[in-house]
Structure formats: C-alpha cells, structure tokens
Amino acid sequence: MMFGINGLEWILILLAILLLFGAKKIPELARSFGKATGEFKKGQREVEREILDDDSPKPKKRASKLRKAASDLGIDVEGKSDTQLKKEIAKAIRD
Numbered sequence: 001m002m003f004g005i006n007g008l009e010w011i012l013i014l015l016a017i018l019l020l021f022g023a024k025k026i027p028e029l030a031r032s033f034g035k036a037t038g039e040f041k042k043g044q045r046e047v048e049r050e051i052l053d054d055d056s057p058k059p060k061k062r063a064s065k066l067r068k069a070a071s072d073l074g075i076d077v078e079g080k081s082d083t084q085l086k087k088e089i090a091k092a093i094r095d
Helices: 007-021 025-054 059-072 083-095
Strands: none
Touching: 007 025, 025 083, 059 083
C-alpha cells in the first residue's frame, strides 16, 4: 500500500519547514539535500557498475561477492547463473 502526499499536505510540510528553519536557511537546506541525493545516486551507480563488471580478474571471488550481494538484498541465489543474479541485483538497486 502506497501513501501519496497531496497538495494540502505539501503546503503544510513546507510551512512547517519555513517555521522551523526560517526563510534564509531553506536554500541552504535544499542545496544540502541535492548534494546528498547526488552522492547517493553516484554511489548507487558505482555499486551497479562494480557488480555488472565482467572484467574482474578473479571469477570465483567475483561470483562469491555477487552471491553475497544478492543474498544481502534478499534475492534467492539457488540455481541461478551470475547473469541472472546481476540482472536481479540491478533491478533491486533501481527499485
């Protein structure tokens, strides 16, 4: 079940932020939030690139890391190929 935020709720949230932090702090907070979001997405892309990289020099070590990453994400690894696991990990990271 998804909870959406309608227009009135957004107005109340923005009003609360304005009251808590003041008008002068809001641009600074927005910049900080934007930077944090950017860093998170950058880290996400790096993890995706590392997992999907097929040029690793140690295939067995790569496979065990791949299976561990999949398990950590709650993906069933039994009987799945590395390619299948890579696709499922990428999907889990995007979602």
